[in-house]
Amino acid sequence: MTKIKLNRVIDKARQSLEEEDASPAFKKSISDLFEVVTFLTNRLGLNSTNSSKPPSQDPNRERPVRTARGRKRKPGGQKGHKGNFLKPVENPAEIEEIQIDRRTLPRGEYSHVGFEARQVFDIEISFSVKEYRSEILENEKGVQYVADFPDGVTEPAQYGSTVKAHSVYMSQFQLVPLARVEDHFHDQLGLRLSKGSISNWNVLAYQKLESFEEWARRSLIGSLCN
Structure with a gap:
């Protein structure tokens, strides 16, 4: 039912109510209900263009049609782009030799001629x-x-010092909240740091860098004056 039809139904119901032989209190209650229905009906027509409702909360808003500008590029590396990829290292930290189960081979004489190598780059969190x-x-x-x-x-x-440096890096450079830094060390490394320790290390790092900051500031001012 559209908003116009709803308004007509409400107006007709109000006229019928006036003609009914009912108590004033009953008519007042029904009239209040009509006001509520009218209010809700009017809200059905509100959208982000005629109210304070933000567009992100308006599912019926008109979405602009986006057109591609310029040339359309295919996903992935473009022509002429030099890709970055892993290269095997000469001295891996660990070598695991995988032997062939000779029981799975056809009958015959076999001799060892070498290995085919593949390397897996990984990290150890400990x-x-x-x-x-x-x-x-x-x-x-x-x-x-x-x-x-x-x-x-x-x-x-x-x-x-490595624990302290990693804590300061996460807290100050990556802007991770203290509680989440605390969770990271506990969940990933099994170290029970406190937010107080993390905060103290941030202060210590600031104090140690204060002299460097002053030196850098003077050097920059001197280079601008020369």
Whole structure:
């Protein structure tokens, strides 16, 4: 039923209601219902061109016909484009030799003549723990001397510089929220980082880069003045 027909039905019903011998309260209730129906009917005709409804929420909007400009290109690499593809490396990290099940071969004499090689490039998502053991020497008087640990190794157990750098990279360069960085390390690497540690490493990276930033700023100003 169209909007025009609905309006006619509502008007006719209102006239019939006036002619009925009913109480004022009943007529008022029915009249209010007519107002609601009229309101809903009017909303049926609203679209993104005559209301505040955004086009993205208007399923009946008119969509512009897009025409291709210029030459149509086929999908994939274009003529003259140099594609990038993997090339085998000379010294792979791991070699697995696959032997032929000779029981599946026809009867006969066979000799080994070599291998056909195919390489698979992959990544290993894991963490490693390196333990430093500083030698302790004691002289005849009972005085002990301990070898110095490498710079930055100050706790019995701590995260290394690669973990910190990867965390800062994800948080600051890739703009991953702290909670998702925390989830990444836990789900993919089995490391239970806290959002506090991630935030502290961001501050530490900023502090270490502050002197470089100042040097770069002065160098740029100097190059512009020369």
